[in-house]
Amino acid sequence: MKLFHRTLFVFFCCVSTLVHAHESRPAFLEIKQSGEETYETTWKVPAAGPDKRLALYVRFPSDCLIEDTQDTVFVGGAFIERSSIRRSGGLAGAEIFIEGLSRTLTDVLVRLERINGSTQITRLTPASPSFIVEVKADALEVARTYTILGIQHILGGIDHLLFVACLMLVAGINRKLLITITGFTVAHSITLALAALGVVNIPVPPVEAVIALSIVFLAMEIARGDKQSLTYRYPVAVSVSFGLLHGFGFAAVLNKIGLPQTEIPTALLFFNVGVEIGQIIFVFGVITIYWIAKKLSSIALPKIQLSNIPIFQTLAAYIIGSLASFWMIQRIASFWA
Numbered sequence: 001m002k003l004f005h006r007t008l009f010v011f012f013c014c015v016s017t018l019v020h021a022h023e024s025r026p027a028f029l030e031i032k033q034s035g036e037e038t039y040e041t042t043w044k045v046p047a048a049g050p051d052k053r054l055a056l057y058v059r060f061p062s063d064c065l066i067e068d069t070q071d072t073v074f075v076g077g078a079f080i081e082r083s084s085i086r087r088s089g090g091l092a093g094a095e096i097f098i099e100g101l102s103r104t105l106t107d108v109l110v111r112l113e114r115i116n117g118s119t120q121i122t123r124l125t126p127a128s129p130s131f132i133v134e135v136k137a138d139a140l141e142v143a144r145t146y147t148i149l150g151i152q153h154i155l156g157g158i159d160h161l162l163f164v165a166c167l168m169l170v171a172g173i174n175r176k177l178l179i180t181i182t183g184f185t186v187a188h189s190i191t192l193a194l195a196a197l198g199v200v201n202i203p204v205p206p207v208e209a210v211i212a213l214s215i216v217f218l219a220m221e222i223a224r225g226d227k228q229s230l231t232y233r234y235p236v237a238v239s240v241s242f243g244l245l246h247g248f249g250f251a252a253v254l255n256k257i258g259l260p261q262t263e264i265p266t267a268l269l270f271f272n273v274g275v276e277i278g279q280i281i282f283v284f285g286v287i288t289i290y291w292i293a294k295k296l297s298s299i300a301l302p303k304i305q306l307s308n309i310p311i312f313q314t315l316a317a318y319i320i321g322s323l324a325s326f327w328m329i330q331r332i333a334s335f336w337a
Contacts, residue, residue, distance in 0.1 A: 026107040027056055033115040037090055043081040053079040054104060059097040060085060091133040101129035121145045142263040143270040150274020153253050159211055159327060160246060161282055162320055166218035171235045173287060183236040187243025188250060189272055195251030196268055204252040205335055211249050212328035214242040219321030223314055250275060
């Protein structure tokens with residue numbers, strides 16, 4: 001178990017250096033149908049510097065007429081362009097291409113909303129920089145797209161992953177870990193569904209601040225190392241309680257993406273499936289690294305006994321706690337920004 005703590009400590013050090021590393025932020029293209037042949041578009045491109053944008057450009061079919069283009073504005077680290085287009089017969093069946101995407105590491109999330117309320121969600125990559133506008137939403141495409149979005153969100157959500165890692169430190173690698181992670185999954189699945197469907201509405205900034213606070217709480221418990229505390233004795237109670245809050249965080253991301261009105265159950269289900277797949281990948285990844293490190297340690301250092309002092313666990317707790325405290329202060333400060 002001490003080796004498990006050392007393995008997670010190395011992982012946390014890597015994570016802390018990645019937090020400020022280069023971020024491959026996706027671009028976002030929204031197309032809203034306003035009439036039988038007219039559409040309103042919003043093109044959001046990540047900034048490549050204080051006054052420079054990534055060289056990504058939307059190319060509609062040659063028979064599209066651009067009727068109005070507004071000035072480009074810089075908001076929240078991205079350049080936003082809005083325009084109105086017209087195409088005889090509408091965009092159904094048309095190919096839309098993102099010029100310059102193949103030369104970047106950036107993805108593009110496309111959301112097309114038809115006049116009847118149905119939605120097409122597509123993810124474009126450097127290897128696949130174009131898409132065909134469908135006549136109607138396809139359930140299999142919705143399932144595939146939202147599964148990928150769920151996986152990407154959880155694996156890119158350092159705060160959620162650190163919370164799961166803390167649960168692993170508290171529960172250890174045993175049957176209790178399975179029950180603890182299952183409790184977290186069930187809890188955030190419930191609030192994700194309720195919030196995404198509009199049954200429960202909670203402001204996003206306070207939720208994000210409390211998510212950071214949940215990580216601080218677990219980091220403090222790990223640093224104290226009191227095995228008789230309620231957190232160590234009943235980790236599933238902690239995972240369920242805070243899991244409800246994390247579900248609202250997942251829902252905030254899903255609400256930004258939007259749900260296809262004709263395929264809401266499918267999109268919601270498979271986004272959650274994607275989140276769980278990403279979570280399983282992370283948990284098994286950490287466990288695999290732990291077992292490899294344990295095997296190598298037994299071969300290379302068979303006579304060295306690990307210290308009884310959980311120094312690596314304590315260091316990991318301080319790294320996580322410091323990072324989460326910074327996030328918490330930053331998110332609380334955003335209330336008045």
